[in-house]
Amino acid sequence: MKVDGNWFNERTVKPIPKLLENKEEREVLRKIKKQKIYLLALLLPFILFVIGFEIGPLVAMIKNSFYADNGIQVTIDQYITIFKSKFYLQAIQNSLVISLFSAVTSVIIAVIAAYSITKFSQKIQNRLLMIANMTSNFEGIPLSFSFIILLGNNGLFTLLFSKIGGDVFADFNLYSWTGLILVYIYFQIPLAIMLIYPSYQGIKKQWKEASSLLGGSTLSFWLHIGIPVLLPSIVGTFSILFANSMGAYATAYALVGSNYNLLSLQIASLVASDVALKPQLGSAMGVLLAATMIGAMWFNERMMRRIRRDLR
């Protein structure tokens, strides 16, 4: 009887709640599904914007770079044109050289300056970082203008030095390679300092003490401990600065206009100028510029990985 009762209970009582549960579960599931659809619908504007203004244009640019000037034939002529033309190759070379040079110089200055900054009291350090932050916002058109009124043809310093009779600035021309370098370095330094300064916080005083207790000199400390610790952030900063100046447009536009052959200025005049629009060629050069920047990032990551492996 006892067994039967159990059997009865199991057969008759349990299935009913199970059925109910299923029904409720289904209801809940349906509700969740409905809610999920609403939530997905809320994502739609974002997806539209990303496709319309980020992914779409990028794909269009890459696609457009494989068309002939008439926009109908599919070809790689545009790339061949670039690599056969002395003029465009020079633009790429100029951009690369200026970016490399300004990035290397700024990183070196920033490494030294950031170290010097750490030597002051916390209050002064904060103030110095604030100046760096402040000046890092001074870029583009206003910055170029500022250099023009100081060092341009009729600039204050130019006139002043010529009156004093200094021939040092006689050869100096702001609207040239040297001028560009000077301005690029100016906007890179504050950024580099802000990027490198935090990594000095990672070098503990105790490490220096331990190193000197073990008989190491200041030089050997920096050679074997300090610089290896800083290296990832130095390399990372370098590639950010490099990419930053490869893509810089406003500063160069304001300073040299079309008088100097730079990749970004060439692209601009090919896709959005009043004369001789060649959007396909511009697209191809845009692809090359993007590729260089991705290359810089890739290089950065590889270097970081190598450095970290060495550390381990």
Added chain:
Amino acid sequence: MKSSLTFHKVIVGLLVIYLLIPLVGTFLFSIAGKWDHTILPESYTMDWYIELFQDERFYDAFRRTLFLIVMSVGLSVVIMLPTIFIITVYFSKWEGLLQAAAMLPYGIPPIVGAVGLIKVYSDGPIQIAGTPWILIGAYFITILPFMYQGIRSSLRTINAVQLVDAAELLGATKFQSFRTVVFPNIISGILVSTLLSVALLFSEFAFANLLVGGRFETIQIYLADKLNSSGHLTSAIVITYYSMILLLTGIVLKLTFRNEKNPVVSNKKRILSFFKKQHCNKNTAIEGEK
């Protein structure tokens, strides 16, 4: 030891001089009357500022820039806030995708972005090249990385996922838990990235020049146009513009600084650490049952 400190003083001194000379020079130039062969101006005047503030073109350009900024930053907040919230809380498997889409503009300079935008919008179904609308879209993408990082990290610091779980357990709807629990807690974080975006767009020139140019004169285009005319007047523009940028970044710095030391925040953190503990307990209980 003392001599080495002198060395550092010289380095930092040189650096500060190098960084400040262009700014100070521009400022002095903007208030200088006659200045061509002396170290400091011979006479000072406010004429350039008076002239600037009577220039209708300046106001118009300023208004246009403001319009673009309000539209694109506003759109960004309205769109990105729910997007990031929904993905973090309900569709966390797509977080990588969202991050990739949001951080990509960081690696693409405007000059490259503009090439594609011109191509897409100069013909085809939507022809908005040369109008401010294309700029709003481009700016939405430009500030995407900043907005994403700001909102994402504020959501992370308040442990949004657990907060929403708790709110929904207590019977709140999804919208209620977002509006009354999550949103009030992340306002200050959003404010910082919003102000940063405003400052960034204020100094945006490449997109404005390439996509629209003189047809919709923004403050930067106006500035670029004035480069070759009166230096004094342009200095006044630069200084006015730069003071606004400084004001914005100053507020940002203040806000970030205050947030770190705010006792209210630390209270909030305490509550959250309690939540965290609860969460851990739940996990260990489940593991124990197994």
